[in-house]
Amino acid sequence: MRRTTTPTAARVGRYGWTTGPDVLNQHYDLDDQDKAIVTMLRQDGRAPLARIGEQVGLSADAVRARLARLSGDGILRVIGFVDPRSLGYGCLSTVGLRYHGPIEELVKTLNGHPKITFMVQTVGELNVICEVAARDDIDLADTVAEAFGAIEGVREYEVSRQLKALKWESQGRPRPPATAPVEQARTELDDLDVALLRVLVDAPRSTFRELEAKVEAPYWVVRKRTQALFANGLIHATAVLDRVSTDPVTMACIRIQLAGDTAEGLAALAALPEVAILLLTAGRFHASAEVTCASPEDLAGLMLRMLAIDCVRDVSVLVYARTLVLPRPWRFDITTG
Structure with a gap:
């Protein structure tokens, strides 16, 4: 990936806004492998790096490095999307x-x-x-x-x-x-569900062990609840691109x-x-x-x-x-x- 100057675009910094005059009026180019990675993450934001690497012709470490660069530059974010309704x-x-x-x-x-x-x-x-x-x-x-x-x-x-x-x-x-009415769409959640969602919206790629440490619940319970949250469609892991x-x-x-x-x-x-x-x-x-x-x-x-x-x-x-x-x-x- 490379950056090229353009009169109509600006690269955003790590926190979503320009970090100085040197980054204004720049265009952020994605190569074919970057685009393929983004496409796979849009479909499944929790897709394993090894599986992504097999599809795009890279090692898992190379995929990890590209994701870190794209995320650090504020171009890509993998999120857990929760339907507010x-x-x-x-x-x-x-x-x-x-x-x-x-x-x-x-x-x-x-x-x-x-x-x-x-x-x-x-x-x-x-x-x-x-x-x-x-x-x-x-x-x-x-x-x-x-x-x-x-x-x-x-x-x-x-x-x-x-x-x-x-x-x-x-x-x-x-x-x-x-599009269902709010009273029909609302899902009842307990404290553990909410604790997991609070982590997953920002870090949907967290492992079950990482979630276990953050919510302080048994591993088997965390795994079952997290799988249920995704399977029931309450949260969807995806990638968003600038x-x-x-x-x-x-x-x-x-x-x-x-x-x-x-x-x-x-x-x-x-x-x-x-x-x-x-x-x-x-x-x-x-x-x-x-x-x-x-x-x-x-x-x-x-x-x-x-x-x-x-x-x-x-x-x-x-x-x-x-x-x-x-x-x-x-x-x-x-x-x-």
């Missing part, structure tokens, strides 16, 4: 900010927040967007006020409540949340205002090949799309094609400049019982 968090939203100040200060403030799962710097009418998980709308309002309201430099923020995922084919994001830095593409969030008969229009939007994610939202815009285009010119063409759809009345384009916080495991603050 299964734990009673049924309110997902996107918060856009108009921020004036050093971007590093904003990231330092928000990077450790348990309910903020993704953050990207953008070019457009908003210059930062974050994704937030909350229990319900009251919790969302409180979380947004607490997380963003007191930050110096945040001039304004705009909340889009996610209502329904119409399309989700992202290469760099965890799978969409369940596509803004690794792919020579233009990515953006396009927020869409709709009017009239929307059924055919939404189907047309979902059918656009550049659209990876399409959500119905509550807020100033009725829908939101994450898109990937080959170039800024192609993004302009996509915007015009969207505006030509009958029910689309207006769009707001937020071009991804650099990833500040990679999509990461949602860190829950639940209690049992």
Whole structure:
């Protein structure tokens, strides 16, 4: 893997944000073996290194070294993705900010927040967007006020409540949340389950012995419970990649205002090949799309094609400049019982 200069991309540092002026405007190249490793980890984040090595033509030690480098450079993260709805968090939203100040200060403030799962710097009418998980709308309002309201430099923020995922084919994001009602999706957990999940969301590749030491429970119990958590789909180990830095593409969030008969229009939007994610939202815009285009010119063409759809009345384009916080495991603050 190598780094090459490009005018439109920036490499993120170890903690998800640029570490100095020398890393700005750089593109992070992945070779074929890197890409094959990432593909396997997306399918199974707990895949043994030896098995990965057999598939990509490397030793287990060589795979380990590549993973350490990619993770250390902030390009790749292996996470344990927990569907927030299964734990009673049924309110997902996107918060856009108009921020004036050093971007590093904003990231330092928000990077450790348990309910903020993704953050990207953008070019457009908003210059930062974050994704937030909350229990319900009251919790969302409180979380947004607490997380963003007191930050110096945040001039304004705009909340889009996610209502329904119409399309989700992202290469760099965890799978969409369940669509079942919260009361049906929630899973009852005991203290050991929660202790294991708290470790596994950040370190899903932990061995049973490592988990045994961290949760202080018998090995056989830890093994059985961990296997059950993965088998039941409560947690899914996968890999997330900073596509803004690794792919020579233009990515953006396009927020869409709709009017009239929307059924055919939404189907047309979902059918656009550049659209990876399409959500119905509550807020100033009725829908939101994450898109990937080959170039800024192609993004302009996509915007015009969207505006030509009958029910689309207006769009707001937020071009991804650099990833500040990679999509990461949602860190829950639940209690049992």
